[in-house]
Amino acid sequence: MGDSDQKKHESYRYEALFNQASMGIIVVNNAAEIQSANPFALGLFGYALEELLQKPIELLIPGRYHNRHVGHRDGYTHNPKTRPMGVGMDLFAIKKDGSEFPVEVSLSNYQDEGKQFIIAFISDISIRKKAEAEIEELNNKLESTVEQRTRQLTAAMQDLEQSKDELSKLLEREKELGELKSRFVTIASHEFRTPLSTILSSTYLIERYTRTEEQPRREKHLQRIVSSVQLLTDILNDFLSVGKIEEGKIQVRFTRFDIQELVWGIVREMEVTLRAGQQLMYHHQGEPVVELDASLLKHIILNLVSNASKFSPENGPIVIETSVEQQEVRLSVKDHGIGISSEDQKHLMERFFRAANAGNIQGTGLGLHIISKYTELMNGSIQCVSELDQGTTFIITFEQNPVKE
Helix, strand or coil: CCHHHHHHHHHHHHHHHHHHCCCEEEEEECCCEEEEECHHHHHHHCCCHHHHCCCEHHHHCCHHHHHHHHHHHHHHHHCCCCECHHHCEEEEEECCCCCEEEEEEEEEEEEECCEEEEEEEEEECHHHHHHHHHHHHHHHHHHHHHHHHHHHHHHHHHHHHHHHHHHHHHHHHHHHHHHHHHHHHHHHHHHCHHHHHHHHHHHHHHHHCCCHHHHHHHHHHHHHHHHHHHHHHHHHHHHHHHHHHHCCCCCCCCEEEEHHHHHHHHHHHHHHHCCCCCEEEEEEEECCEEEECHHHHHHHHHHHHHHHHHCCCCCCEEEEEEEEECCEEEEEEECCCCCCCHHHHCCCCCCCCCCHHHCCCCCCCCHHHHHHHHHHHCCEEEEEEECCCCCEEEEEEEECCCCCC
């Protein structure tokens, strides 16, 4: 086969490839005028070949991109290089009927008889773009679903954590109530023994004092019985109060009342229960009308005075002071008893705590705990000032709104 036949054969081969290619192929000259287009490209754009020849390539590009495209293709003309399809630009093309569709374009160039030509390989990527859009929509829906499920799971986890916390609190409360019951049995077996023995022995002795002149002895033992019963009642009341506090059943009822009248009533009530020679002294400063829970305040004062009496020597004075200044109500109970160490003062308000120097003095270790809780319920604070063998002063301060007459 001669050179002429070889060239003719290669021409046929390239022409077959050009005509049978399954992508659009358009050849333009250096002026970006269309020189040729294969059948696939003509079918893609809906033109006959005669309608495209010598027309600018911008005919196949939407008008809004013309200015930008002219700049791109002039730049390419001055610096032509092969741009593979894989790194081709995603563009929009326009058909003869005006409809637009997305395309991917790859460029190449060649020279023939000293003239430069550019070949554009064009692929319709409508199906791919549609698939990508569907995948993106699916991903968005999936992300939305995952986000929603995550929120639901987070909410469920939070509910579970809250339920866990509530269960832990319930278990802790059950544990505390169990401890309270256990302590009650222990303390009851110890603290009840002495007053019950006193009641039993006094009752037995009263039966033996039958003569009239023995009336003072009978009265003495009757008083011992009354005191012992009162002690048992106080112990039971302490446990009942702690139980109500733990269960949140204490309701605070603020009322307006004369604090001087309340304290003087307590002084008269407590004087008969003091140890031999002990004396209660009371002082007040400021307006007498306050707004607190009178019942809780009375319990606080009774408990503090009872403690002061128990831990003070005979003939020791116990001083109660109250004052009302602007928005503050102040109560203090001072004794000259055995005092409390600085270490024990850190634990005074804990349930069942008893100071190391309490010795055999009866008590449940609940009184100050109850006082502290009642004080909190009335928006107050409690302070202890004490030294060993130097006496003790409890100071309670309540913040309240000004009371108008």
